[in-house]
C-alpha cells in the first residue's frame with residue numbers, strides 16, 4: 564500500500580495544561596522523580612518537527628495488529644477474553660488523522676507483562692507477547708485484536724492495583740503531536756481506586772480515557788469490541804502520561 568496522508572503544515576495548538584495533570588503528583592510516587600525541577604523553557608517548533616515522521620503501510624506486518632496471534636505458535640492463540648479495540652485518531656478540530664502510527668502494549672489476561680523486570684507472580688502465557696502496532700486509514704480509523712488484559716499490583720502504596728489497561732503511543736503528523744496514553748475499560752471498579760487515574764483533574768478526563776463496550780462491532784462467538792477515540796493536540800487532546808513533554 565502507498566502512503567495515504569498529506570502532512571499538515573504549520574504549528575500545533577499548545578497543550579492545554581489546565582486539562583492535563585500536573586507533572587508533580589506525589590500519590591503517584593514516580594512522578595516525584597520524573598517531574599521537572601526547574602521552570603520549563605519554550606522553543607518554537609522546526610519544520611521537521613511539524614511535518615515528520617511519516618509512516619507507510621509497508622512497514623506493518625500482517626499480524627502486527629493481532630495480539631492474539633502475533634506471538635503465538637502456529638495453530639495456537641493467546642489465552643483470555645478475545646476483544647477488538649477500535650476507534651479514530653482525530654485532531655483538535657475533529658479532523659481525522661490518517662497515516663498515524665499507533666503502537667500498543669499490555670499485560671496478558673492474568674495481568675503479567677513479558678518483561679525481565681516484571682515481579683508479579685501471575686503466569687506468563689507462552690502464546691502472548693503483549694505488543695503490536697497499526698496505522699490509521701484515510702478516515703483516521705484503527706482496529707486491533709487482543710485479549711482483555713488483567714489488573715495487576717504495582718509498588719506504589721501499600722496495596723495498589725492498576726485497572727485493566729492498554730498503553731498507547733501515537734505518532735501523528737508531527738513530532739509535536741506525539742502522544743503516550745493509556746486506555747481503560749468501561750465498568751472496571753479499579754479505575755476510581757488507581758493513583759495514576761487519580762492525577763486526572765476531572766471525571767470528563769477519566770471518561771475520555773475509558774473505552775466503551777461497542778456491541779455493534781462485537782463479532783458473535785468470537786470477540787467483544789471496545790471503542791476508543793484519540794485526540795491529538797489542543798483543547799480536546801487525550802491526556803498525555805504524567806511527564807513533561809519536550810515540545
Ligand SMILES: [Fe+2]
Nearest residue numbers: 670725728730
Ligand atoms: Fe501497564
